[in-house]
Amino acid sequence: MELIFLGTSSAVPSKYRNHSAIALKAFGEIILFDCGEGTQRQMVQLKLSPMKVNNIFITHLHGDHILGIPGIIQSMGFRGRKEKLNIYGPPGIAMVIDSIMNLGYFTLNFNIEVHEIDGGILIDEKEYAIECAKTEHSIPNFSYSIIEKKKPRFLRKKALELGIEPGPDFGKLHAGTSVEVNGKIIKPEDVLGEPRKGIKIVYSGDTRPCDALIDLAMDADILIHESTFQADSPDKAEETCHSTAQEAANVALQARAKKLILTHISTRYKKSKILEKSAKEIFKNSMVAEDLMVVKVK
Amino acid sequence: MELIFLGTSSAVPSKYRNHSAIALKAFGEIILFDCGEGTQRQMVQLKLSPMKVNNIFITHLHGDHILGIPGIIQSMGFRGRKEKLNIYGPPGIAMVIDSIMNLGYFTLNFNIEVHEIDGGILIDEKEYAIECAKTEHSIPNFSYSIIEKKKPRFLRKKALELGIEPGPDFGKLHAGTSVEVNGKIIKPEDVLGEPRKGIKIVYSGDTRPCDALIDLAMDADILIHESTFQADSPDKAEETCHSTAQEAANVALQARAKKLILTHISTRYKKSKILEKSAKEIFKNSMVAEDLMVVKVK
Numbered sequence: 001m002e003l004i005f006l007g008t009s010s011a012v013p014s015k016y017r018n019h020s021a022i023a024l025k026a027f028g029e030i031i032l033f034d035c036g037e038g039t040q041r042q043m044v045q046l047k048l049s050p051m052k053v054n055n056i057f058i059t060h061l062h063g064d065h066i067l068g069i070p071g072i073i074q075s076m077g078f079r080g081r082k083e084k085l086n087i088y089g090p091p092g093i094a095m096v097i098d099s100i101m102n103l104g105y106f107t108l109n110f111n112i113e114v115h116e117i118d119g120g121i122l123i124d125e126k127e128y129a130i131e132c133a134k135t136e137h138s139i140p141n142f143s144y145s146i147i148e149k150k151k152p153r154f155l156r157k158k159a160l161e162l163g164i165e166p167g168p169d170f171g172k173l174h175a176g177t178s179v180e181v182n183g184k185i186i187k188p189e190d191v192l193g194e195p196r197k198g199i200k201i202v203y204s205g206d207t208r209p210c211d212a213l214i215d216l217a218m219d220a221d222i223l224i225h226e227s228t229f230q231a232d233s234p235d236k237a238e239e240t241c242h243s244t245a246q247e248a249a250n251v252a253l254q255a256r257a258k259k260l261i262l263t264h265i266s267t268r269y270k271k272s273k274i275l276e277k278s279a280k281e282i283f284k285n286s287m288v289a290e291d292l293m294v295v296k297v298k
Numbered sequence: 299m300e301l302i303f304l305g306t307s308s309a310v311p312s313k314y315r316n317h318s319a320i321a322l323k324a325f326g327e328i329i330l331f332d333c334g335e336g337t338q339r340q341m342v343q344l345k346l347s348p349m350k351v352n353n354i355f356i357t358h359l360h361g362d363h364i365l366g367i368p369g370i371i372q373s374m375g376f377r378g379r380k381e382k383l384n385i386y387g388p389p390g391i392a393m394v395i396d397s398i399m400n401l402g403y404f405t406l407n408f409n410i411e412v413h414e415i416d417g418g419i420l421i422d423e424k425e426y427a428i429e430c431a432k433t434e435h436s437i438p439n440f441s442y443s444i445i446e447k448k449k450p451r452f453l454r455k456k457a458l459e460l461g462i463e464p465g466p467d468f469g470k471l472h473a474g475t476s477v478e479v480n481g482k483i484i485k486p487e488d489v490l491g492e493p494r495k496g497i498k499i500v501y502s503g504d505t506r507p508c509d510a511l512i513d514l515a516m517d518a519d520i521l522i523h524e525s526t527f528q529a530d531s532p533d534k535a536e537e538t539c540h541s542t543a544q545e546a547a548n549v550a551l552q553a554r555a556k557k558l559i560l561t562h563i564s565t566r567y568k569k570s571k572i573l574e575k576s577a578k579e580i581f582k583n584s585m586v587a588e589d590l591m592v593v594k595v596k
Contacts, residue, residue, distance in 0.1 A: 011376060037365075040311065041335070066402050074361040078309060078310065096400065098400075100397075104359035104394060139403045
């Protein structure tokens with residue numbers, strides 16, 4: 001599983017930071033969270049194909065989080081995409097996508113299913129689930145939680161003792177299907193270990209620190225939290241409905257997260273170390289995201 | 299006068315080339331020609347402020363030439379712009395700009411005047427004029443010509459001989475206003491030299507080589523011509539209504555242009571030297587544009 005920071009700026013881009021976008025390369029696909037202008041080019045830099053994106057999750061409808069959608073959709077069309085694309089976002093996202101269809105001449109041979117969200121579980125697949133919660137910004141913002149569903153360990157020794165031959169029956173049992181061996185039904189739970197906790201990653205989008213986010217991020221392996229400002233600008237953060245690095249660190253602490261990654265950095269901070277230092281005073285395992293940074297998650 | 303290549307790719311961006319956009323820094327402003335996705339960030343790289351852009355000229359309504367408009371407009375709003383913005387483009391541009399107004403939450407405190415063009419002179423200012431001509435692409439495409447209006451030289455010696463005192467009267471005469479000296483009217487033509495040809499720059503947008511472009515580009519100092527393909531792909535160029543480097547060179551030759559700059563380069567060409575070499579066989583003063591390349595024009 002790879003967490004890829006495609007864009008880490010706030011509001012306007014800088015020389016080093018593009019608009020917001022995060023890719024999660026996992027479960028055989030690329031899942032996009034936010035899609036600021038220039039996201040498709042950031043993907044090119046890392047050789048990530050937009051054709052592998054089936055689901056885009058938008059936190060809120062500010063331009064720096066959505067203006068890469070038109071380009072990525074048109075490029076998918078240009079490359080001959082056939083597979084459906086899902087776009088999840090706050091109420092209003094449907095009108096945004098409708099309007100995007102009027103931006104010049106292009107041909108699409110795939111469907112776009114737009115999901116206006118209101119909190120709760122959005123995707124519940126075999127390998128992962130995605131949940132969202134409404135958090136606190138100047139306009140509706142949803143934070144997202146991605147939870148890996150990790151299979152229990154397959155107890156090979158126990159399976160052999162029960163007379164199961166190594167081969168397809170092993171696979172069936174690990175996948176959750178019972179098998180019959182010598183007239184006896186063997187259930188998956190007979191040969192599977194304890195339930196295992198999968199990876200949990202939470203992304204805030206733009207928000208004030210808040211309980212809804214703490215709840216969503218509880219026990220997360222990685223909390224990606226916006227940190228538009230440094231600790232010296234709490235008023236500015238409150239006024240613009242953003243967070244400081246220290247506020248983000250407090251959320252990580254209260255949510256008992258394992259790691260905090262700060263993103264959505266204001267262009268006023270030329271050096272991000274100051275934000276990292278400020279967060280670390282409260283939550284030790286903090287770091288600041290940089291554009292095109294790849295975090296291997298396991 | 300500086301000609302700045304902000305994006306030089308075709309259709310999709312590459313690691314080295316962003317979507318189409320050219321800035322002309324002249325006459326106290328920045329004039330934009332095309333505005334592909336990511337243009338505002340390319341401007342950041344060169345410290346060019348979008349606040350200095352008063353006129354945007356769009357060649358045609360393909361995404362790689364227009365999808366930077368939403369971001370640049372929203373950034374202008376974010377920075378508190380008050381001055382009117384003019385956007386010129388083919389019929390349909392008004393609907394594009396209308397739809398851009400639905401792309402999320404943002405506030406604009408300036409007017410946008412959209413001009414749907416049909417050929418001819420679009421701007422006729424004191425210092426320059428901009429003219430366009432419909433050329434040949436798969437959808438309506440307009441090529442643009444920017445013509446500097448250069449004042450005749452002020453003949454200082456002659457002015458002194460006529461009894462004019464150095465000072466405001468010199469300025470008035472150079473600006474085209476008559477003055478009275480010792481009861482005698484001195485006309486501007488009495489103290490001005492021969493008419494001088496100003497710089498002429500022509501930008502093709504996406505087009506097949508065609509007479510309309512040759513006419514528009516006649517005697518241009520710089521012809522910026524698309525060169526999506528190399529000479530080995532004439533069929534591909536014809537099929538997609540683009541040009542090869544050799545076709546662009548032929549246009550430059552027939553238009554008696556002084557310099558040819560190739561742009562809109564397909565991602566298939568990793569090294570642009572092959573295009574340059576191919577153009578130079580026909581038109582010697584040819585070069586290939588690179589992203590963030592600045593050409594000083596005088």
